[in-house]
Amino acid sequence: MSSPTLRSAAPWRVLDGFGGAQRAASLYARPRNAEELAGVFARARDEGVPVSFRGSGRSYGDASLNTGGLAVDLRGMDRVLSFDRATGIAELEPGATIEGLWRASLPHGFWPNVVPGTMAPTMGGCVAMNIHGKNCFKVGPFGDQVLELDLLAADGTLRTLSRERDPELFRAVIAGLGLLGAVTRVRVKTKAVESGRVRVSPIRTPTLGAMFDCFVERMPKSDYLVGWLDCFAGGKGLGRGIVHQANYLSAAEDPQGRALLDNARQDLPPSIMGVPRSLVWRILKLFTNDPGMKLTNTVKYHLPESFGGDGSFLQTHVEFAFLLDYVPDWRRAYGDDGFIQYQVFVPDSTARATLAELLERCRRRGVVSYLGVFKRHRPDEFLLSHGLDGWSLALDFPVHARDPRPLADLTRDLTELVLGAGGLFYAAKDSVLDSAQFARAYGDRLERFRAIKRTLDPGGMFQSDLARRLAVG
Amino acid sequence: MSLRFQRAIIVGGSSGMGAELARQLSVDGAAVAIVGHRADELAQVAGRLNAAGKGRVIPATHDVxxxxxxxxxxxxxVGDLGGLDLLVYAAGVMFVPEDGVYDFAQDRAQMEINVVGGMAWTNIAAARFEAQRSGTIVGLSSIAGERGRRTMPGYTTSKAALTAWLEALRNRVARYGVNVVTVKPGVVDTAMTRDLVRKPPMMISAERAASLILATARRGGSPSAFIPARWGLVALVLHHLPSSIFRRLDL
Structure with a gap:
């Protein structure tokens, strides 16, 4: 008897984007190793089933969704293959997470160079989305930390890619949205650290201009810089917020810090102000509405605690880096309709005016983001990357499924504004662009990506709801 | 609540209640895909309905x-229809064995066509509808599923299983706004009942049954309903008949 087909044997599974506003039913497979993965590809090719990849499901929109196709969950391949204690270079399987990486590296005095706001994402996801962190202005995105990777292509061949071996493909696979194949091994560098802590300095910035100025002034002497914006504030306070600067500490600056390299000393506390962390989202939910969030943002802006003493404090790497992990299931605070994240990247030359106008338009339309996160970026070498010499603002909007129009109108308006300013968008987070807008943003780079995809995946096997929506290839 | 069905798939749409449901949906302007295993009958039904010039009807040959x-x-x-609001599983066969005949092949066929095929199609639809947070699944079960009957052992078993399956499915997806409707017709005048030796009581036309089924489905709220409702009284009596009596009846 021949082995069963994917279509007869694979279960259907309803998966969602992290924002909870998009879902898809797809066939589901979770291979345990590269051989099984290759077998899945062969079946999918024979049966004409479009394939997408899934890790921890942290992409906010539809990047990891594949309606009616096959979602291949790579978390069954989650080993840290090696870690070199001398150089800090790690080799990992695609399902290994950021958490797996730092837990392997930190006891030896290394911290991953680039981490996002949560430790959940997998290596495959970090490569495919070319994620960035709060130090993007300084060390670039995740792709800049990748030395080498193995790609399993649609035809079942395994290629080793690096800046020396097939650099063109290397630069397309990183930030390639998983559309060229599966990354089965990745080799990344990490950074030597002498302490398990960083020194964090919060700086209140009363206007958007002040926030830009603060970044410009502090970038040369910071390891991390991230801005939080109160998007409800208007008038003179438009774009007000708080910048958090963080710096690594040498053994001389923090003699006790060495002991904190121990994994157990990095764990987040089990409760926040006496409430078990697992229940906090229920409290957040009470405030996850326009008046509640307006209040929360105002309180957060004026909160005095963080400015005590000499204005700085110490936090473990985990405490500083993974703010999104403090409250498990925080996305549920948005209810069943979920939320979208909308992140725009604007060139330095036009950023101040564009972002001020953007915040103003949100307020004018009465559709205000519950959270604004501001960062500085730099250009990188990856074909579909969002990296540019400029600034980004990430916004979280609640979705109202019964009345989607105001948000759709706003984001269309803002997208035109950003395109006009020569800006870019981040596909890992996007759920609102259309193919024409995406093509305008990426232009020739998109054409080059499509050409590579046609060569490597002529049957168009690797797909996703996002890839179809944006006609990526 | 009154749901509008603009895009529908009817599995078992080449004859009987399935074909009649397709006709009525099409008359209402819905685009309807009819799935059946007899290509010629399917083409005839589609041709007739398309000639009537209302909602588009797409035939698809398939053995469930x-x-x-x-x-x-x-x-x-779903691609051809441009989305999906309604999936009806109407495929079904009935075998009435003669006394003293024990026919596994027929029992198996009834389970495969009436139940397993239904699981295959409704699973896919339920996953899609859960993801889109809307949609209606209608399963054509039968009052025959209320008791195990000596005259149609495989059929009553299959319909009991289908009824339980649809209830389980409803309990999974009703919370996501999906409407799962179990309809349990009494006796309907179709090819399936035409060969019955004794003409059963309270028989209604397929046309009437289909219109009652659609009305039930459009109300939403994931109901389980006898078609027509008066069969509910019969079911009530059937449920309470002790087995010692039920086995002596010629049902």
């Missing part, structure tokens, strides 16, 4: 026992 084919066919039809 070919479970592997269901997912790709489902995707293709």
């Amino acid at each position: 026992r070919n479970y592997d084919e269901a997912p790709s066919l489902f995707e293709r039809l």
